[in-house]
Amino acid sequence: MGVLDSVAGFGVTFRTMFRKTFTEDYPTKPKITAPRFHGRHQLNRWPDGLEKCVGCELCAWACPADAIYVEGAANTEEERYSPGERYGRVYQINYLRCILCGLCIEACPTRALTMTNEFELSxxxxxxxxxxxHQLLAPLLPGMEEPPHPRRLGADEQEYFLGLPSTGVPDTRTGTRPPGETGERVQDARHAEAGAKVSAATEPRRATSQGGDL
Structure with a gap:
């Protein structure tokens, strides 16, 4: 009886010996993460190399773990790091506290802060x-210039944020402006076009209500 009990105990072992294993060969083979994986943060740049961070500290206020510390400073025409009035002079993320929830990403008004697929933070x-x-800033791509330097894509920060660079590079979100036309005129034209569409959609309803159907 004791021998049979010992053999029966190896039944599970014998059955699983011939099954396909699901063990991942990590770290020999890098782990493939999802496209929207919440990994290490990255501070993004504009196409000319200026920083997108404007030092507003909204990410620090949104962080539930108090893991982000930001100190903003004012830009000058002689020493400019971002298109706006301010930039993030000091930017720290404490990954001993960070829970990688992504609330800081949602709070950022300029899409300066995003999350990469890098998860090896030990x-x-x-x-x-x-x-x-300097550890969080995105690397300089071809065509970018290390700040500080003047604006290269437009006359002011509004042209950066509207996606209307004076270089004529297409922007899939807002399009580019015609040559010689200011960003304000493009914005006014879009508002007028949107208003015309709303008026056209509501005009038949007004005609019906005034036609004596009530």
Missing amino acids: DVSRESLIYEK
Whole structure:
């Protein structure tokens, strides 16, 4: 009886020996993450290299874990880091506290802060898990210039935020402006076009209500 009990105990072992395993060969083979995976943060740049962060600190206020610290400073024409009036002079994220929830991404008004697919954040010291601004900034791509430098894509920050660069590069979200036309005129034309569509949609309803059907 004791021998049979011992053999029966190996029944599960023998059955699973010939099944396909689901073990991942990590870290030999890098893990493939989802496209919208919440990984390490990144501070993005405009196409000319200026920083998108305007130092508003909304990400720090939105963080439930108090993991973000931001200090804003004013830009000058001689030393400009972003298209707006201010930029993030100090930007820190404490990954000992961060829960990678993404609320800071939703709070950012300029899409300056996004999350990458990088998840290997382990390190040997606590200090190294407090990321500074230079560690979070996106790398310079071809055509970008390291700040500080003047605006290259438009006369003011409004042209950056509306996606109307003076270089004529197409913007799939808002389109580009015609040569010689200001951003304000383009915006007014869009508002007028939207108003005309609303008026055309409501005109038949007004005619019906005034036709004596009531």
